[in-house]
Amino acid sequence: MRILFILILLFPLSKLHAQAANVLLNKVVAKMMSVKDYSANADVTADIPMIKILPSKAKIYFKQKDKFKVEAKGIVILPKQGFTDVNSFISNSKNYQAILGDTTVVNSAKSVLTTVIPNGESSEIILAKLWIDYTRNVVMKTQITTKSNGTVTTTYTYGDKVSYGLPSKMVFEIDVKKFKLPKSVAADINNTDNKSKKDTRKKGTITVSLSNYSVNQGLSDALFVK
């Protein structure tokens, strides 16, 4: 009876908590939605086990709702998730339940942890944790767990485009446990002496520094046609 009483008391409290989370997320989404499109220069540095690549430059284009394009002279490695999927996921509040958590400091900004759980089983995202700077209404850090890609943690730094919620730097920490080479390549006959040198790290990072933003310039849909 006592337990039932506590539960009855707690239920509206948790609902209130969820509502607060939704209000915060709505503010973040509203800021994101103020950007119809943008283009920016990106400097990409990847430090990923089993991949050797020098820093590279690219130009990225985005248009609501989820159009995204990378233009580069050379080869640029980017994480598969992190640029558009979180935005699209949280933009529809019917898709998820959100709960507020502890307040911590991320990149010198007081941020509240918002845990987002999808409603249906069809969503690729299993769990999303967002650390939101509640004074500026921007996402400071995300930790997204998906069905197929493992967990990707992204930390955001903001510069002059903070009013649009556009970061000046993103650091992605990705899971590399799943990387396996084709057997025919792994059995390289010329490679006999470097077993000890193999990189055994399980995490890799990709740092994307963004500059020269052009926001709401009216990018054409044709730009995103492959």
Next chain:
Amino acid sequence: MLLKNTYNEFVKILSKPRSYLGVGALTLLIGIIIFAMKVDGKSIISFLTSSFEQTLTFNGHVLNGNLIAFIILQMLIVHVPLLVALVTGDLISGEAAMGTIRMLATKPISRTQIVLSKFIAGALYTLFLTFWLGILALGVSRMIFGTGDLIVLNSDGLVILQDADILWRYGAGFAVAYLSLLTVSSLSICLSAFAENSIGPIVATMAIIILFTIIGTLDVTVFDSVKPFLFTTHMAAWRSFFEDPVSFDNIRESIVILLAHNVVFVALSVFAFNRKDITS
């Protein structure tokens, strides 16, 4: 006299239809590969990046001439030795089979110089074949697919080399690949010095390459001490130029071993040809 005889030997090589077989086969093979890449090159990229694709995306001009050239070299490095041996394996034994060896020996030139001129002529043919391979694989591919960064998949993972940092690697890679093919040429001429017919040295050369390659691939400890001395182990040394950082020590070792093989094969051929009974 050596130079004159080398010229004569090279003219002999050019006059044989089989010499053009190699050039024709290379042209056809590379043409087919380039066509296949143009039609379905994305599947090759998918093979290179498949294990990373769940987490990462590879953006930019991935399917470019540099990648196609690398794929062509990887594919053809197994077959080009056959094309070389087809011509060079015939250089001494062909003369014996046709009966022209006696006439050759009557020239005012030593037997050692005859063998050396055949080696030089064989080396020139091999150089031409390597050069042709380079023009088609790199030149034509870059013309059709354009240039760009190169993705190389090796046992340590993916290495992505910047466009500006690639041409010297190809230059050095082709030079080492030439040395490998020159070893095949020397081996077949060496075997040719012991044979009386044309086909024997050609088949024997390929048999040796296949045998050594299998020994090199077998992960059996008993062969571990032998593997570093097999010339086939070092035939893929050109690939080391596409690592980052380049393992110059390994390349140097491969060059020394390949050169040593060449010296041994030439010495053996000179020895065998000087003692060869050409009267019967």
